[in-house]
Amino acid sequence: MLDAIDKHILALLQRDATLSVQSIADQVNLTTSPCWRRIQTLEAEGYIQRRVALLSRDKLDLGVDVFVFIRTDQHNDEWMNHFARTLDALPEVVEAYRMSGDVDYLLRVVVADIKAYDRFYKRLVSEIKLADVSSSFAMESMKYTTALPL
Amino acid sequence: MLDAIDKHILALLQRDATLSVQSIADQVNLTTSPCWRRIQTLEAEGYIQRRVALLSRDKLDLGVDVFVFIRTDQHNDEWMNHFARTLDALPEVVEAYRMSGDVDYLLRVVVADIKAYDRFYKRLVSEIKLADVSSSFAMESMKYTTALPL
DNA sequence: GCTGAAAACCTCAGGAC
DNA sequence: GTCCTGAGGTTTTCAGC
Numbered sequence: 001m002l003d004a005i006d007k008h009i010l011a012l013l014q015r016d017a018t019l020s021v022q023s024i025a026d027q028v029n030l031t032t033s034p035c036w037r038r039i040q041t042l043e044a045e046g047y048i049q050r051r052v053a054l055l056s057r058d059k060l061d062l063g064v065d066v067f068v069f070i071r072t073d074q075h076n077d078e079w080m081n082h083f084a085r086t087l088d089a090l091p092e093v094v095e096a097y098r099m100s101g102d103v104d105y106l107l108r109v110v111v112a113d114i115k116a117y118d119r120f121y122k123r124l125v126s127e128i129k130l131a132d133v134s135s136s137f138a139m140e141s142m143k144y145t146t147a148l149p150l
Numbered sequence: 151m152l153d154a155i156d157k158h159i160l161a162l163l164q165r166d167a168t169l170s171v172q173s174i175a176d177q178v179n180l181t182t183s184p185c186w187r188r189i190q191t192l193e194a195e196g197y198i199q200r201r202v203a204l205l206s207r208d209k210l211d212l213g214v215d216v217f218v219f220i221r222t223d224q225h226n227d228e229w230m231n232h233f234a235r236t237l238d239a240l241p242e243v244v245e246a247y248r249m250s251g252d253v254d255y256l257l258r259v260v261v262a263d264i265k266a267y268d269r270f271y272k273r274l275v276s277e278i279k280l281a282d283v284s285s286s287f288a289m290e291s292m293k294y295t296t297a298l299p300l
Numbered sequence: 301g302c303t304g305a306a307a308a309c310c311t312c313a314g315g316a317c
Numbered sequence: 318g319t320c321c322t323g324a325g326g327t328t329t330t331c332a333g334c
Contacts, residue, residue: 145244
C-alpha cells in the first residue's frame with residue numbers, strides 16, 4: 001500500500017512529469033536517494049503507467065469533441081472483438097466505454113470540424129454493424145485532466 | 151506550420167515522453183541538435199502543452215467511470231462561472247463539456263465505487279442548482295488515450 | 301536549415317553512517 | 318532513512334557547413 005509520501009509523489013508527477021527527482025524530493029521532504037527509490041518502486045509496481053506529452057488541441061486544429069452513442073443488436077463475442085479492434089484502429093476515437101442502460105457504447109471522438117466528423121462517421125458505420133448511432137457535439141470543453149483524484 | 155518531421159516528433163512524444171532526444175532523432179532521421187531545437191520550438195509555440203505521468207486506475211482503486219448528464223434552467227453568466235469553478239474544484243470530475251442538444255452538460259467522473267459516486271453526487275447537487283441530473287455507469291473502458299489523431 | 305563536438309547538468313547506483 | 322561520491326548518460330550550447 002501507499003503512504004502519504006507516495007501519494008504526494010504521484011500527485012506531483014501526474015501534474016508535471018518533467019519535475020526532477022531533486023525538486024520532488026524537496027517538495028515531499030526527502031533527499032533524492034529515497035525519493036528516487038520510491039519513484040522506481042511506483043513505476044515497477046505499475047502505479048505509474050507511462051509518461052506522455054499532452055498536445056494542444058487548438059494548435060493542431062482538432063477543436064471538436066463529438067460524443068457518439070451507440071446501440072447494437074449484436075452481442076456475440078465475435079462482433080465485440082471486431083468492434084474493439086475497429087475502435088483501436090481509429091485514432092479519432094480517444095475514449096470508448098461499454099455502458100449500462102439504454103445506450104450500449106459511448107465514444108468520444110476528436111476531429112477538426114463537422115466535415116471531418118462526417119468522414120469518420122461514414123467510415124465507422126461502414127466497418128461495423130450498428131443498430132443505432134446518435135452523435136452529440138460538444139460546444140465547449142470546460143475541463144479536461146488526466147490527473148486522477150487521489 | 152508543421153512539416154512531416156515535426157508531426158512525427160509530436161506523434162512519438164504523445165505516446166512516450168520518456169524518449170531521449172537521441173532516440174527521437176534516430177527515429178526521425180536527424181541528429182540530436184536539430185531534433186532538440188525542433189522540440190524546443192514545438193514547446194515554445196505551445197504544440198506541446200505539458201508532460202504528465204499517467205497513473206494506474208486499477209492500482210489506485212479508481213475503477214469506475216460515471217457519465218453525468220446535466221440539464222439546467224439557469225443560463226446566466228454568474229451561474230455558469232459558479233458551475234465552472236465548482237467543476238474545477240472537484241477532482242473526481244476529469245472531463246466536462248457544454249453540449250448541444252437536449253443535455254446541457256456532460257461530465258465524466260472517476261470514482262472508486264458506487265458509494266463514492268453517491269458521495270460525489272450529493273456534494274455536486276448541494277453546491278449547484280441543477281434542473282435535472284442523470285448518471286450512467288460505464289461497465290468497461292474499452293479505449294482511453296491521450297494521443298490526438300495527427 | 302544541418303552536423304559534430306564539447307560543456308553543463310542530472311540521473312542513477314553504491315558505500316558509509 | 319541521510320549524506321556524499323562518482324560514473325554514465327542526457328541536455329544544451331557553440332562553432333562551422
